[in-house]
Amino acid sequence: MRYVVIGAGAIGGTIGGRLGQHGHEVVLVARGAHADHLREKGLRLLTPTGPVELNAPVASSPADVALTPDDVLVLAVKVQDASGLLADWAAAPVGGSTAGHVLPVVCAQNGVEGERLALRWFRRVVGACVFLPASHLEPGVVSSEGVPVSGGFVLGRYPHGRDELVEEIAADLAGAGFATAVSDDVMAAKRGKLLENTGNALDAVCRPGEGVDALREEARAEGERVLRAAGTPPLDRAAALPQLAALGFRTAPVAGAERLGSSSWQSLHRGGSVETDWLNGEVVRLGREHGVPTPVNEALQVLADASVREGLGPRAFGVGDVRALAAAAAGASGDPAGPA
The missing domain is CATH 1.10.1040.10 (N-(1-d-carboxylethyl)-l-norvaline Dehydrogenase; domain 2)
Structure with a gap:
């Protein structure tokens, strides 16, 4: 699968950076000076164990990407910016259809409204409860402060359930340095995060x-x-993703960046x-x-x-x-x- 990360800021940059680092095909979607820097110099992901450099294709709109049926859209913008982007990306062509009809969208956002918004335009919506300490304060640079993993995700189909796609996404994220869990009720975890x-x-x-x-x-x-x-x-973090506590998950200093x-x-x-x-x-x-x-x-x-x-x-x-x-x-x- 190719991951198209819509909003390559703190959360999206960490997701895209880690997935790209571990061999997954990634497209980073950004705007303005951040997009310009990503195109010219790539993404610099600062971590407690050292920087990760990623040169990946960069897009600023759906018109910049030739989407395929094997793509997964990861919506990592804040929810107040989501509606217009969801509508635009849902209308993007995929073969003889559109992204909203054939592609999944993963809502990697805080709050509990993103999934409900996405369901207006996308048939396949994956909820993602995100535990990921990260910062984005300058173009081209994202700081990810989590150790010994970058963060954690609880994933599930919205409004409920799970399927092979969710399991595959969870496995890809786990292999890229995140703790993951799959839930039949991902929104309970998202209410806990709320x-x-x-x-x-x-x-x-x-x-x-x-x-x-x-x-x-x-x-x-x-x-x-x-x-x-x-x-x-709600379902609190300890119950939704006990791996984080078991791993001793915490934030740690990052050279060249301060949270x-x-x-x-x-x-x-x-x-x-x-x-x-x-x-x-x-x-x-x-x-x-x-x-x-x-x-x-x-x-x-x-x-x-x-x-x-x-x-x-x-x-x-x-x-x-x-x-x-x-x-x-x-x-x-x-x-x-x-x-x-």
């Missing part, structure tokens, strides 16, 4: 200091309550959009549907959106700003107690 990711916005918008850890715990607890109310229980923040922090640092509306915003949406207050997640969503809209960059707010907005949100929802 709870972890409620802290991304906090890392992105809030300055470090006393009270940050308490806010992080409250944001996660709100998520746990709304998932219970929705009848969609400065979460993926949401990196997005604000680059001046782009953030995925908070699909992480904390998912918790807020479910809370409104099921009558569960989510003031901390709502405050983080508002502050992340303001950071993008006003060009504030990362960590422009303090704990008191989050608390004040959370208190206002709690009052508006009729929760007199507010956050703890």
Whole structure:
């Protein structure tokens, strides 16, 4: 199989870099200065054990790739950027048909909305719950900080089930230096990862200091309550992918790179959009549907959106700003107690 990695940033660059390193045919899809650098000099994947250099074909749109029935599309952009790309790639010709009819798309994204979006255009959707510490802050360079494996994936058909294709993708990723598991209910694992990711916005918008850890715990607890109310229980990392703990998975220093923040922090640092509306915003949406207050997640969503809209960059707010907005949100929802 050839892997067409749509979005060769932190996650996609690590996936494509490792697969290419281990002999798999890869196409990297990127835009702008990053695409230019990849074409001219290739991908430089920095890891704790040294750099990996990959020269692979680079595309900026479906028109740049002659797709074949043996291709697997890996969607590694953030979910807020997914709809337009899914529609474009689904319409790309494959023989006498289209990609949406004959090719699988693997949704390697945070949140739980990517798969549902993909199913509008693709018949074969593979969910991927991603545990992969990585950074992308300059063109052509991706830093992958995980050891002794680069990260882990729980894979499964969406909306449920498994098949030979999922097993083959999992085997390819395992051979390329990732821990993998196949699940009949991949979305339970993705809901568990959603709870972890409620802290991304906090890392992105809030300055470090006393009270940050308490806010992080409250944001996660709100998520746990709304998932219970929705009848969609999560599966935590230890249960979904026990290999990571067994391997002693951790982050380690990478020469020439420093991990400065979460993926949401990196997005604000680059001046782009953030995925908070699909992480904390998912918790807020479910809370409104099921009558569960989510003031901390709502405050983080508002502050992340303001950071993008006003060009504030990362960590422009303090704990008191989050608390004040959370208190206002709690009052508006009729929760007199507010956050703890």
